[in-house]
Amino acid sequence: xxxxxxxxxxxxxxxxxxxxxxxxxxxxxxxxxxxxxxxxxxxxxxxxxxxxxxxxxxxxxxxxxxxxxxxxxxxxxxxxxxxxxxxxxxxxxxxxxxxxxxxxxxxxxxxxxxxxxxxxxxxxxxxxxxxxxxxxxxxxxxxxxxxxxxxxxxxxxxxxxxxxxxxxxxxxxxxxxxxxxxxxxxxxxxxxxxxxxxxxxxxxxxxxxxxxxxxxxxxxxxxxxxxxxxxxxxxxxxxxxxxxxxxxxxxxxxxxxxxxxxxxxxxxxxxxxxxxxxxxxxxxxxxxxxxxxxxxxxxxxxxxxxxxxxxxxxxxxxxxxxxxxxxxxxxxxxxxxxxxxxxxxxxxxxxxxxxxxxxxxxxxxxxxxxxxxxxxxxxxxxxxxxxx
Numbered sequence: 001x002x003x004x005x006x007x008x009x010x011x012x013x014x015x016x017x018x019x020x021x022x023x024x025x026x027x028x029x030x031x032x033x034x035x036x037x038x039x040x041x042x043x044x045x046x047x048x049x050x051x052x053x054x055x056x057x058x059x060x061x062x063x064x065x066x067x068x069x070x071x072x073x074x075x076x077x078x079x080x081x082x083x084x085x086x087x088x089x090x091x092x093x094x095x096x097x098x099x100x101x102x103x104x105x106x107x108x109x110x111x112x113x114x115x116x117x118x119x120x121x122x123x124x125x126x127x128x129x130x131x132x133x134x135x136x137x138x139x140x141x142x143x144x145x146x147x148x149x150x151x152x153x154x155x156x157x158x159x160x161x162x163x164x165x166x167x168x169x170x171x172x173x174x175x176x177x178x179x180x181x182x183x184x185x186x187x188x189x190x191x192x193x194x195x196x197x198x199x200x201x202x203x204x205x206x207x208x209x210x211x212x213x214x215x216x217x218x219x220x221x222x223x224x225x226x227x228x229x230x231x232x233x234x235x236x237x238x239x240x241x242x243x244x245x246x247x248x249x250x251x252x253x254x255x256x257x258x259x260x261x262x263x264x265x266x267x268x269x270x271x272x273x274x275x276x277x278x279x280x281x282x283x284x285x286x287x288x289x290x291x292x293x294x295x296x297x298x299x300x301x302x303x304x305x306x307x308x309x310x311x312x313x314x315x316x317x318x319x320x321x322x323x324x325x326x327x328x329x330x331x332x333x334x335x336x337x338x339x340x341x342x343x344x345x346x347x348x349x350x351x352x353x354x355x356x357x358x359x360x361x362x363x364x365x366x367x368x369x370x371x372x373x374x375x376x377x378x379x380x381x382x383x384x385x386x387x388x
Contacts (some may be wrong), residue, residue: 004317009151010353014245015204015356021248022206025241031186034229034236046309050247053209057250058177058196059187066212066230067243070177071199073101073223074212075145077234078174079106080197081220082114082143086172089141094118096128096157097338098150100176104334105117107145116140122319126155127338131233134165141169144212148196149184152284152335152351154295156184163192172218178202180212182253182261183261200242204356205249210244217374220366264293264354265361271296274367279374285336287313294354298342300374302383305349311373318364320351344383 025046031039033047048062054373055065068074083093095107097119107117122128123189128146138146140325144166159170159175166173174195177186181196182203188196196213200206214233227233276282282303300308306322312319323335332346341349352366 002316004287004363004365005271006352006354006358006366007318007320008358009202009351010320011201011207011293012204012355014206014270015249015252016246017252018205018245019272020140022241022245029240029308033240034227040247043238044155046240046244047238050250053212053247053250053254054198056149057181057254058198058213059185060372061216063231064188064213064216066214066233066236067238067246068210068212069204069208069239070210071176071197072180072210074197074199075100075102075176076106077212077223079110079143079145080087082172082174082195083110084221085219086142090138092116092138092140092142093188094120094136094141096120096122096146097121098126098152098335099147100151100178102265103145103147112258120146120150122338124340125149125290126153126285126335127287127290128157128162129354130158130161134169135230137150137165137169137171140241142169143172143174145174145176148180148186149177149292151179152285152333152336153297153339154179154182155287156289156290156292159191159193182250183257183292183294185257188213188215200246200249203249203253204388206242206245209239209246209362211246213382218315238243256306260356261293261310266282266293267354268296269360270360271354271363271367272298274363275370278367278371283341285339285341292353294358298350299336299345300348300350300378301345302348303374303381304347304383305376306347307377307381308348308350308370308373311377312315312370315369317369320353321349335364343361 021251029042031043051065052062055062094302111117120132163173172194175193176197180197181198182267194215224235283299285297309319332343336346
């Protein structure tokens with residue numbers, strides 16, 4: 001049986017057309033974009049063309065896109081850049097309890113430097129209540145950061161509602177859209193966000209390149225100091241090949257997004273319903289409807305998710321227990337604990353995320369094999385208290 005890859009939330013394979021677009025910039029058009037000769041101008045032109053494609057993906061202006069080394073850097077830049085640029089106005093930042101570690105750890109870093117952070121709770125589906133945002137804002141609040149959709153459980157957050165509150169309060173609003181850019185329609189004006197993070201490798205582009213949308217007029221303190229690349233906002237010679245790949249991936253995503261979302265939603269629902277019908281003591285994590293088209297996150301009582309993943313891997317099925325960024329941790333997912341799961345049930349989680357090359361045959365194969373695996377693992381699990 002050929003390998004079945006169901007971990008698209010962790011990373012996506014680079015699209016063949018993206019690879020094709022990148023290749024010339026390794027060997028032929030290899031110039032430094034800061035050089036004034038023809039080779040450099042050629043590279044700079046390629047960067048600006050890619051910037052336009054990425055901007056078009058989220059309906060932003062060309063000059064509102066700053067390329068970064070990935071989604072984590074974009075998150076760090078947004079939070080630290082705003083915090084240090086606005087210290088004279090206030091020292092309070094609001095975020096949610098289920099953010100990606102790139103946001104959570106940045107907030108912890110800022111706490112050590114005198115900033116006050118409010119971590120808002122979420123409901124049982126992982127949804128932030130806009131009223132909680134409004135209630136947490138003080139005259140010291142300078143930034144709210146709530147992700148567009150959660151990377152583990154797939155719940156889509158009420159970003160428009162929150163942005164209306166932040167605008168009325170005169171507070172900047174950042175959203176981590178790493179899981180949604182290229183998968184859900186995004187119009188930054190309609191969303192009402194001031195900053196938005198993206199990552200190329202989540203939408204069939206290369207690893208090591210991301211972008212931060214910065215609404216025109218917003219001042220941030222740079223993270224990386226040096227040259228004047230990216231209009232002085234991010235020093236370092238640009239990753240031309242990666243940026244070109246990001247641009248091509250953004251263009252493909254814009255063309256195929258609607259049809260792909262419909263296809264993946266049907267496969268997602270088939271997988272969820274099939275598992276619910278065949279396996280007892282199963283808990284669906286995240287919102288049943290307002291979730292990413294490709295996300296399935298379930299918890300199984302009496303067994304650990306790591307055992308499920310390892311057994312699936314032996315059968316050539318790639319899955320995860322949650323965020324790839326925390327896969328080395330033995331602690332239960334902070335996201336699953338925040339939505340109210342017990343530590344035991346949180347440890348029994350499995351995340352299956354679908355993508356461009358997922359087929360209905362693959363989903364049927366998983367629905368045939370996973371119930372058997374769960375039954376087998378529960379039979380030998382010391383956590384099991386009864387036969388399933």
